Amino acid sequence: MKGKGKLKKNMKNSQFSKIMKVPPGSGGGKKWTTLEHNGVIFPPPYKPHGVKMLYNGKPIDLTPEQEEVATMFAVMKDTDYAAKPTFIDNFFTDWRKVLGKNHIIKNFELCDFTPIYEWHLREKERKKQMTTEEKKTLREDKLKQEEKYMWAVVDGVKEKVGNFRVEPPGLFRGRGEHPKMGKLKRRILPSDITINIGKGAPVPECPIPGESWKEVKHDNTVTWLAFWNDPINPKDFKYVFLAASSSLKGQSDKEKYEKSRKLKGHIQRIRENYTKDFKNKDVTRRQIAVATYLIDKLALRAGNEKDDDEADTVGCCTLKVDNVTCMPPNQIQFDFLGKDSIRYFNTVEVEELVYKAIEGFRAGKKPGQDLFDKIDTSRLNAHLKDLMPGLTAKVFRTYNASITLDGILHEETEDGTVLEKIAVYQRANKEVAIICNHQRSVSKSHESQMTRMNEKIDELKSQMEELKADLNKAKKGKPLGYDSEGKPKRNLAPEAIQKKVATLEGKIEKMEMDKRIKEDLKTVALGTSKINYLDPRITVAWCKRHEVPIEKIFNKSLLAKFVWAMDVDPEFRF
């Protein structure tokens, strides 16, 4: 509920929120001096397949435009979107606009998309059946077409472009219970696109004959190469940026980590500061204190206001009273949907004064009302800025993640094999992912994989039984008897059998460990923190100190993204 109901939240404004307009060394907001690139590439025009869907049991002729939208829906049959009323409603409303006023198709219930769906399955199968050779040529052809769009030249340096492909039309797939799911995302045309390019550089030729760009700008205070308005949310933009490996992105990434490192020098004072305010008589001050505490302790997101036409999710400042439960004597249970509608469910012990304060904020409010009714992200960030230049809520997340990694790596790395050291890193990585609540959905095959592992372990264990029986016999000098196929077993010395037992034991242990890790990580996404929250210098320095090849931790894209961190001193501490 943006705007409404948030009108009169008063708060003494910070008298001195002196902020640097631009990060030092970035030259007055200027991001580049020269910029050349080739614009964007458009998806190919729609190719009609001519497969007729059924309406009321009868085949229906559709124009290519109508068929295109029908196909978008048909191919989603086996996703769970296809069964959601909101999705169907939005799709059908938008499709009917394409069908036109007097079209025979009026009732979704009478639509049968199965013929198109089956065509789609056949197409998929056909693609799968292609030989590796054919696939390779196809890939190479595509690469050739796209090559020129992949690169930009920024201040004389060739840099990769991130997303030079214009998004194809489709049905909007919002996350969670998104009110706009299923709406038609229309095709983007050159006349939708604004290009940003250096003054002297040649303007990219519009790739669709007879059409032209909406606008060409020469703005060197921004880093985008092109943008268009999001057709689903016309007030939002879709940007084309350089890739993560570019020095422009690398520089700001480094600045991000440097800022959160700076927080280390202020954190003690900040904690003392908000702890004092837990019992401040001014509610606003108390709310700021408690919100800051939660952001610091639990790495919650700031929580901006959202519109009604977005999924209903919250962050710290937008927590509702029903998202928190006070559990005596001093535990708080959090249960809310955060970014991407990922559930945050956590019970934590808090300081007594925090517990009291939260009870107080909840008092007399109905479910759905704001827990922190006197503050919002901009007030909170304004306050944080007074405590440290450039400090905002998200800095705490970066700080929390990186300091945790640094700490665990320093405490827990022991002499041992590279494999063991990597295991320590992964444990630390997992710890961070849990703090940041980075989740993934369990893979469809998880259950069956677990069953298979259990079967395997059982099998190994029964082998172990047999081996131990053999060992006993061998020790007593008895013959080992016959194996399961009735053949006589070779009589081995007890020592030899003992060795077999040890090997098998190791195998079982490893399997059980693998199983535990797999189960443990089934809902935890490690990648997000590696990409966005963990200062790569911590990792690089650790690899250097412990002689772990950096390639064991960073894949090709991370190595490219983090070039700026590679020459770090081995003794670097976050």
Place this chain on the structure above:
DNA sequence: ATCGCGACTTAGCATCCTTTAA
């Protein structure tokens, strides 16, 4: 102070590609 715009980072999932196990 408030609002809405604009630009940028962060996020999970789908798909493609490679490695590993059977």
Place this chain on the structure above:
DNA sequence: TTAAAGGATGCTAAGTCGCGAT
């Protein structure tokens, strides 16, 4: 040799936060 698992990459949605207008 093949299939399954796992990792890398692509895609685009969904956040954060600064800023200028009012």
